[in-house]
Amino acid sequence: MERCDGRKKDELRSIHMEVGVLKRADGSAYVEWGANKVFASVYGPREVIPRFLARNDRAVLRCKYNMTPFSVEDRKRPGPDRRSIEIGKVTAGALAPSVLLEKFPNSMIEVAIEIMQADAGTRCAGITAATLALVDAGIPMRDLVPACAAGKVDGEVVLDLCKEEDNSGQADLPIAMMPRTNAVTLLQMDGEMTEEEVEEAIALAQTGCRQVYEMQKAALVSKYGGGDE
């Protein structure tokens, strides 16, 4: 099979990561993933506003995912739409299992993901960047959380769909995971796949996650120097 951009079926797009790119945020990261350009920031742990959202047994994790008006083909109206709100919610679900929220009761950790340019796979790029920003902010985590999608294009299961493949493909299945324990923390899927294809896609996406995981570690090392991470 020939992919539109010449990649092999299990090949990721080119990915570039940078940690600590913003001054004001407590933690930040930039991820370029194919044509996707994504910034993530973390503020916190800090006071919960409004107060009634506070939990006395753990920190509240809030994730905001936003596409800038100029990130997509047709200008998007500023402000949250239903898709953005859903992605913010599943992003929180993808990151929470790894964050030691119980260490910071009555506080709030805020993750913001801004998509400057979108080309399929922004939620995976966003989760990947947000993980780096959490580490940059000094938030203790059980594991890094890489994310990656697999999908079905021309009847075949392939890794990391680009926009063109996403439009013409039969299914898309993004996941996030904690590689140390193989725990899948994000899983969505839309399209049409058999049980076997689903299994193949998840397994393939996991190999993608593992590659992203290595890049995350490298990006952190290049920021914070070597170490035993």
Add this chain to the structure above:
Amino acid sequence: MERCDGRKKDELRSIHMEVGVLKRADGSAYVEWGANKVFASVYGPREVIPRFLARNDRAVLRCKYNMTPFSVEDRKRPGPDRRSIEIGKVTAGALAPSVLLEKFPNSMIEVAIEIMQADAGTRCAGITAATLALVDAGIPMRDLVPACAAGKVDGEVVLDLCKEEDNSGQADLPIAMMPRTNAVTLLQMDGEMTEEEVEEAIALAQTGCRQVYEMQKAALVSKYGGGDE
């Protein structure tokens, strides 16, 4: 005079009531009134949120009236419109005289009315159902509050207009009352009536309310068994 659905001038549409139809709500009721299908729920007395609305001499009574998007001929956009907000307000005014709000200072009682299908007279059906839901929730009341409209169709005062009559009629006059004391707690009117017609319409609507009152009592008896109510 011949009414479009064959009813006599002082005849109600067929009405069916059921008490305690929902599990989660503290009290609930369902009323089918002609082609109207209406659910009502009550939550409370409970904590007032936001706090600054609390009253130290009585409970706050909040009534929300909502039409589902599919309840009317042309789909209604979800969310409150000006009509719904006004009906919520006059519904609170219709129920409040009967509820012993002074028994529950610093608390809130919340009534929700959801119109699943609308065919003229939804506010009366809603007040009738809400009263049952209040009783079902164990909220002490001075009296049941039945509601019913009269109107003017083809120059004649008739009871309980259906949609077709409401559209072609000259006036509509919904009331609610506490039958024990003849106190009218809801009164609205739009159209064109002489002083005498207004008096006739209110008196006729009161006979309608008394019939609804009996049905309310029967519905409560069938739920909670006999008794001296």
Add this chain to the structure above:
Amino acid sequence: MERCDGRKKDELRSIHMEVGVLKRADGSAYVEWGANKVFASVYGPREVIPRFLARNDRAVLRCKYNMTPFSVEDRKRPGPDRRSIEIGKVTAGALAPSVLLEKFPNSMIEVAIEIMQADAGTRCAGITAATLALVDAGIPMRDLVPACAAGKVDGEVVLDLCKEEDNSGQADLPIAMMPRTNAVTLLQMDGEMTEEEVEEAIALAQTGCRQVYEMQKAALVSKYGGGDE
């Protein structure tokens, strides 16, 4: 040069001021400035709501500028637009230097400006009226704050543009000031002017402000009787 309404280049439109025109407001004023009709009210110092906006070293000054739907040629939708919000903000900045905010920590002073009829120069008329309303409310001030615009029409710098001049002119430059110290507290400008024209316009607007200042004092005297103000 001939101005469209026959005024001289340094001549104000006719201005009428009245202090204390509303009963409920703590302070109020009405200003008619050419065809502009403007009411201003002041409430406070009073409790800050919501609480978290309170400042423990001074009063919070909030200014709301609003155009009624019928104040302009084409009906304006009710509610704040971006222009109104900006004018409210710069109005607060124009008045704040003069108000002894530090006398009222943990409190709030609220200025409302309502434009009933607009004909260029509403923000200056609003600041002029708001100043009178502040005095009427008994808020201590360092100085009155008159406001006035100058602009460039047919290549010449003139005082106090009316709507027709504003539409055809090359620049508009509204200011507010505290005449005792010559401190300019509002300054905006749009259009196209040379450095020299800007200087001329500000100087001319200042002469306008001084005339408005005298009218403000006269209006206060006629309300509160003579005195040494």
Add this chain to the structure above:
Amino acid sequence: MDAVANIKRQFIHELAAAGKRADGRGMLEYRDIKIVPNYLKKADGSAFVELGDTKVIVGVKYDVGTPFPDIPNEGVMTTSAELAPMASPDFESGPPGEDAIELARVVDRGIRESHAIDTAKLCIKPGELVRIVFVDIQILDQDGNLIDACGIAAITALLTAKMRVYDSEGNPTDTVEPLPVRKIPVPCTFAKIAGSLMTDPQVDEESVLDSRLTVTTDDEGYIVAMQKGEYGSFKLEEIMEAVKISKSEGARIREIIKAAVNESD
């Protein structure tokens, strides 16, 4: 504050029970009504109304648009009210709340149900072009009985409103004509305090009333709209007494409106 409110409440209730009011008015006596028609010149119609110390301005503007499919030959009227923070320490910024909505809808209903505006004459080109009339209510000073003050101001503003004549092609001509207003609906609002009915409640009376009733009547004495407000109740006899008074007071106020409009022409 609660203590003060209670004293005020008791004071007004005792007066009312004795058929008296704090400002010395009779129970069925309105405060002075002052009407300035055509108060504004950028609006197509307007009125400034004072009812005692209550002050309101209504501006009427029309726009041109497409008719609703089910009434292709009729123009449309829409009424909005804003309880701007200027008018009362109790009003807040933001979109209209339930009080502003009820106010606008009760005023609107009186005009609409009396067929005061000949909406057929608002049609420019059937099915294509009609006039849309916006009645905007602005409260300056809330000293009680906004419904009546705004009802008077709204119909006065409509009576003063002018509209451009369009030719058969739907193009505007140079001629203007009055907005086609053929009725003068007048709302009369009652407060029930300590079992007594009174008209034109002042704001302190409003703050302690048990129940409120508005009856809007038209030029021929028809009742065109009614609205019971707040948390109390009325007996049938009380309602009918209010209806009766509304007819006579409505007629009286209608003449004040007519005189003011004629004077301003």
Add this chain to the structure above:
Amino acid sequence: MDAVANIKRQFIHELAAAGKRADGRGMLEYRDIKIVPNYLKKADGSAFVELGDTKVIVGVKYDVGTPFPDIPNEGVMTTSAELAPMASPDFESGPPGEDAIELARVVDRGIRESHAIDTAKLCIKPGELVRIVFVDIQILDQDGNLIDACGIAAITALLTAKMRVYDSEGNPTDTVEPLPVRKIPVPCTFAKIAGSLMTDPQVDEESVLDSRLTVTTDDEGYIVAMQKGEYGSFKLEEIMEAVKISKSEGARIREIIKAAVNESD
């Protein structure tokens, strides 16, 4: 309250670890499903669904409008859900929050991705006129597993929906025909509690679950949508177990839907 919540949490977790549930159901046992198709007559299609004590109503209405420029020959479907205050003490008034949005989008995705509606047949006049189908979800009683209840109600309401036939000019005729529905996607939702998977979580189970997984399957056994929810995680084997169960449970529920729809015809 916190203490009570903790006791409930511990109780349900201990049961789950032992493969048991508070209401005595088996881990993979659904509560009773009761479907009333065509529950309403003003809607173009509707269904009332009870899943145990969870009660939801879905109404389908269509309107006619212009197509999206990039799909000129296809109609459009849009799904909305409101978590109305009636259904739970935890729901609040206001625009849909993230839970309502996720619910609507997961239900929508199952219908959309299975191509259940033949959107080409919603086209009236290519590039000019298409039908827009609104699927509105109303929750009456939230006793757990809203996704499955609403997914069942939505597809049932669509199956009962009728639409008017238009002639080649784009004018409505007197004939109505069924909405073109060709698939019955069924969502199956799992809760993971104390490491154990269970289907159809009741609301108390939802309040203490670690993680949630929904798998939507179609008539041919294809997986058409998946959604992991909440703050926990799943192993690949758990996911595949859920997928397998979804296929069989989906098939079972699909027959219940079909039987209910057939009965109502």
Add this chain to the structure above:
Amino acid sequence: MDAVANIKRQFIHELAAAGKRADGRGMLEYRDIKIVPNYLKKADGSAFVELGDTKVIVGVKYDVGTPFPDIPNEGVMTTSAELAPMASPDFESGPPGEDAIELARVVDRGIRESHAIDTAKLCIKPGELVRIVFVDIQILDQDGNLIDACGIAAITALLTAKMRVYDSEGNPTDTVEPLPVRKIPVPCTFAKIAGSLMTDPQVDEESVLDSRLTVTTDDEGYIVAMQKGEYGSFKLEEIMEAVKISKSEGARIREIIKAAVNESD
């Protein structure tokens, strides 16, 4: 925190009174300006600008729509800014507040009043079809002086923007051409602290400034927009000093913009 804020305030004020700044800059010295034109490829025009540690991105997109009736031969520009929570611990989610609105409007005014865009050339078919240009400002890192950073980014993004050519029928052709930009307005912002004027305030300086002044100048040295901000005041001489400096600093920054754009072509 209040104590810390007071110490910071006193420290910066004392420095300013002595003509000094915390980061060692001269009073009229800008931080480094770094411009990446054409930073994005999905936008029609874009720029990434760093002003010291302040980072902003502006994207330009255009759409095609109908002109305003009163300017049938002209396209339209609209500028929006969002102070996204990413950029500062003080920014919150939600619709633009007054700070974001002022920022967008001051940037917009400079471009609009200098007639930087030849809006006549945005017209495709007079009275029917014009281009609508959206300038969207996104703040990544708020380290002070957003107005200047965003003003620079906005005009740079416009200078890099391309638009499709339409034929006389109003149909898009394959050709693209630059957006018709003919001026480079540059805003210069001053803070007044302890009586001293300084350019390009850093965020700590902003937090303690008495007053702010922005002067926007164009290529010919005309002043095209001014805006005094915050709660202090200026003397005429201070204003004129700021105007003079704005002309020279504006010219200097204009060359940096030109160089960056030329380099990227």
